[in-house]
Amino acid sequence: MNKAFKNLDEVTIRFAGDSGDGMQLTGMQFTSTTALLGNDLSTLPDFPAEIRAPAGTLFGVSGFQIHFGSTEINTPGDACDVLVAMNPAALKVNLRSLRDGGIIIANSDGFNEKNLKLAGYESNPLEDGSLSRYQLHAVAITKLTHNALDDLGLSNKLVERSKNFFALGMMYWMFTRPLEPTIKWIQDKFKKNPELVEANTRVLKAGYAFGETTEIFAVRYEVKPAPLAPGRYRSVTGNEAIAWGLIAASVKSGLDIFLGSYPITPASDILHELAKHKNFRVKTFQAEDEIAGITSAIGASYGGAIGATTTSGPGMALKAEAMGLAVMLELPLIICDVQRGGPSTGLPTKTEQADLLQALYGRNSEAPIPVIAASTPADCFLTAFEAVRIAIKYMTPVIILSDGYLANGAEPWMIPSVSSLPDIAPKFRTDPKGFQPYMRDERTLARPWAIPGTPGLEHRIGGLEKEHITGNVSYDPENHEFMVRMRQAKVDRIADDIPPALVEGDQKGDLLVVGWGGTYGAIRTAVEDKRREGKSVSHLQLKYINPFQKNVGEILYNFKCVLVPELNLGQLARVLRAKYLVPAVTLSKVQGLPFKAIEIENKIDEILGSTR
Amino acid sequence: MNLVEDILKDAPATPPVKYTAKDFQSDQDVRWCPGCGDYSILAQVQRVMPDLNIPKHRIVFVSGIGCSSRFPYYMESYGFHSIHGRAPAIASGLKIARPDLMVWVATGDGDGLSIGGNHLIHVCRRNVDLKILLFNNEIYGLTKGQYSPTSEVGKVTKSTPYGSIDHPFNPLLVALGAEASFVARTLDRDPKHLQTIIRRAADHKGTAFIEIYQNCNVFNDGAFFKYTEKETKDDNVVFIEHGKPMVFGKERDKGVRLEGFTPTVVSLKDGKYSASDLIVHNEKDTMLSFILARMSSIPDLPRPVGVVYAVERPLYDAEVSKQIQQAIQKQGEGNLEKLLNHGETWAIK
The missing domain is CATH 3.40.50.970 (Thiamin diphosphate (ThDP)-binding fold, Pyr/PP domains)
Structure with a gap:
C-alpha cells in the first residue's frame, strides 16, 4: 500500500510507560537511529526516583522525549507532536505535554479496568471521546507482540518485555527511520541469549510492518538531515x-x-x-x-x-x-x-x-x-x-x-x-633551592605544587592559616587579612585568562536575556524566535560564573533591560544585581523541569510589549 | 609513564645518608602542653624512622584535628594537617594515587572514633596500606575537656557535669570489628615497647592500627596510670607476645587462662596451674583477638598490651594498581581518539 509522505522540519515525540516498560531504552534507540540519519536533536529523559514503582501508577510513569529536526535543535521541545502511551497512567501524566491535534499512539491492551482505576480514569479515554482533540490511534500492542512470538514458546513475562520494540518499530515506520541500527544493537546487547535477539528483532519488525500494512496510519513523515557543520559526530x-x-x-x-x-x-x-x-x-x-x-x-x-x-x-x-x-x-x-x-x-x-x-x-x-x-x-x-x-x-x-x-x-x-585540544602543562616544583610552600607565581599567584616523593621539598601544609611564603602556621592578624585577600585575588585573576563573553544577536538593544548552564537551548530558541519577529533582544549565556568574564558588565550596560531566566528563585540575577547594579528581572521556574522556549518568549513579550 | 613518575624517576629510593632521630625533627616549636604524653610518642616515632631505611621524602604524615593531629608539623617529612576526622580518607586517596609513598595517620580518640569513625572503619576493611597511630587519652583536649567516645561511664567533664552516660568504644574492638589486618596496643610511658610496636606497624603490609594509651596531664591526668606506672603496671598489664603464654605480675606469678571462652586470672604460685595451662598468644587467631580485646571491659583482668592481631591480606592500593595494569595489558594504553570515536558515529559532509 502506498502511503503519503509528508516532510516535517521538526518533530517532538514522547515515549511513556511504566518504569519497567523500557521507555528509556526505546527513547535512546530512537535517538541513536535519528542521530545516524543526520538530524539535529535534543532529548529529555524524565523518570521517577523509584526503580520499579508499582505497575500502572501515576508516580511510576517513565518518559523519554526527543525533539529532532532538519533545522538547528536546541531544546527537547516545548510540546509533543506524538505521544506513545503504554498504559492509562502514562497517558494521564503526559497528555498535557501533547499539542492540540497531536498524535496519540496508545497500547489499548494496557487500558484494562485495573490500570484505568490506578490512573484515576472513570471511563476508558480511548473509547469515551474525551481525546477528540487529538489524533488517537489505539493499537493492541501487547496482543500483537504475543502474536508475533507465539511460536517461540517464551514466557508471558519475556513476551511482554518485548512490547516496547513494537512501539519503536511503529515509530520507525512513521518517521521513515531504518531498523538496522537497532537490530545491530539488539544482536550485540543480547548476544548471550539468541532467543531474545530473535524475539526483540521480530517484534521490532512486526511494529514496522504494522505501520506499513494497516489502514490506521494514512501518512508517514520524513525529517531531512539538519545542516550540521561537516565532521564526524x-x-x-x-x-x-x-x-x-x-x-x-x-x-x-x-x-x-x-x-x-x-x-x-x-x-x-x-x-x-x-x-x-x-x-x-x-x-x-x-x-x-x-x-x-x-x-x-x-x-x-x-x-x-x-x-x-x-x-x-x-x-x-x-x-x-x-x-x-x-x-x-x-x-x-x-x-x-x-x-x-x-x-x-x-x-x-x-x-x-x-x-x-x-x-x-x-x-x-x-x-x-x-x-x-x-x-x-x-x-x-x-x-x-x-x-x-x-x-x-x-x-x-x-x-x-x-x-x-x-x-x-x-x-x-x-x-x-x-x-x-590544548596541552595542559602542570609545573611540579622539584628544585629545593629557595623553595617555600606558599611562595607564589607572579602572574597567576599560584603556589608551587610540591608533591611528596620529591627530595628536599619536605614541608607541612594544613587547614590552619598559613604565613605568606613560608606556609608556617600563623595567627598574625595582618597576615590573615593578607592571605584572605591573596586567595581572592588569585581567583579574580583567572578573569584575565578566559575568553571574553559573546553575545548572540545585537551587541546593543532593548533586552538582553542572560542565562547560565542548561537553560542555553531554551533561551537560544526563544531569543531567535523573537529576533525573527523583529524584536530587539539578544542572548548572553554565562559559562564562567566565578570570576565573571571581564566584559560582562559592559555588555549588560548596553541593554535597556536584562532578563535572567533560571530554574531557581533568581540566584544569578541576585549576583548580577549585586556586582553590576543592574535591575535584572528574574524569570523563575522550579518544577523539576527545564524551561520551554515559549515560557521565555512570553516573558520577553511581556517586557518588550507584544508588537503583533 | 605519567608526569609524576617522570619527575620522580631519579629520586633516591633509599636514604642518601644514615638518618638519626634528629633528622626527623622539623624546625617547628613543639606546642603540646609540658608533660603531655604526645612528646614521648613523637620521640619514639622519630627514633624508629631511621631504622626503616626509607628516605624522608617518601614519608607522609596525615592528621585530622585535635592535639594529636599537630603531629605532622613536628616531623621532618611531608606532612598534612587536615580537617576533623578525615585523615584516613585523605591518606587513602594519597596512598591509592601514590603507592610508592609510606603514609602514616596520626589521630586521636575524638578525631578517629567520633567524627571520623566512619572513615576509620572503612580504611580498616579495605586494608589500605596506612599506619594509623590513635592517641587515646579518653578526653577532648584541644576543646578543653569534654568527654570523648572512649571516656568511661560516669566521667565528670565540662559537658557531663552529672557524669557521662555514654557507653565507651573499645578502640581495639572497633578495629578488629572492621577487620583491620594489624591491631596493637601500646603505652606512651613505655618507650621501648612503643618503639617495638611502631616498628612492627611500619613493617606490616596493610592497615596497621595502633591504640596508644596517652596521658593528657591537663584534662585527664592519670587515666592510664594503673597500666603505666611502676607500682601498678606489672599487676595490671599483660604484655602479649606471639607464641608465648600470657604470664604477668611483678613476680611473673600470674597468668591468663581460658575457661570456655572466658579469660580468667590464675595464680602460678600454688602449683595448681603452670604456664602450659595459659593462653598462648597467636597473632593470627581471629577469635583469640576478640577475646583479648574484650579483656579491657572486664574488671579485674589485666589489660593486654602488644600486637593483638596481625595477618596478611590483599592491599587495596596494590589491587587498584593491579586492575589498571591488567586493563592496560588487555586493552592497551588508553587512546583518546579511540575513546571519543567508539560506538556509533556518523559523518556529516
Missing part, C-alpha cells in the same frame, strides 16, 4: 561528556585522574563511565561517604593526581568543609555538582539550577572557588577540560555545575580531534 550525554573531558585533560596533562565519589543521582553515571576506563590509568574510588569522596580526591591531588569528586546538591552540602580545606591548601581539585531538585533529598531525578549560590558561597568564611557551568550535554566535555586547566594552572579547587537535564540529555556532538 556522535551522540553524547552530559555525564559521559564530563567523564571524557576529565580523561582528555588527563591525557593532555600527563597526570592521572583520581575520582573519589559516593553514588548519588543524577551524578553516578560519571563514576560508572570513569570506572570503565582503567586503561587510561583512571583510578575511581567509591568512597564510604560524600566527605571521603572529596577528601580522598584532595589526598590524591596532594600526591600529584587530578583529584576529582562528583556529586549532587545534598552531597555538595556535605563536602563544604573539605572544599574550604582545598581553598586553604591551594591544591587543584575538581568538584562536579550535577544539580537536582532540592532542598534536602528533594527531587532526585529532576533537574534544577538552585545550587548556584551554594557553589559560590556555601562554605565557612571567605573561601573563593572558581565556578563554571556547562550549557549543553556536549559542552560538558570542554567544561570539564577547562576546569582542569584552571585548577592546575591556578592551584585551586574548581566547581563544575551541570544539572540533571544536561546529565541525562543527549545531543549530536562533533567529535573534537585530540590535537585540537
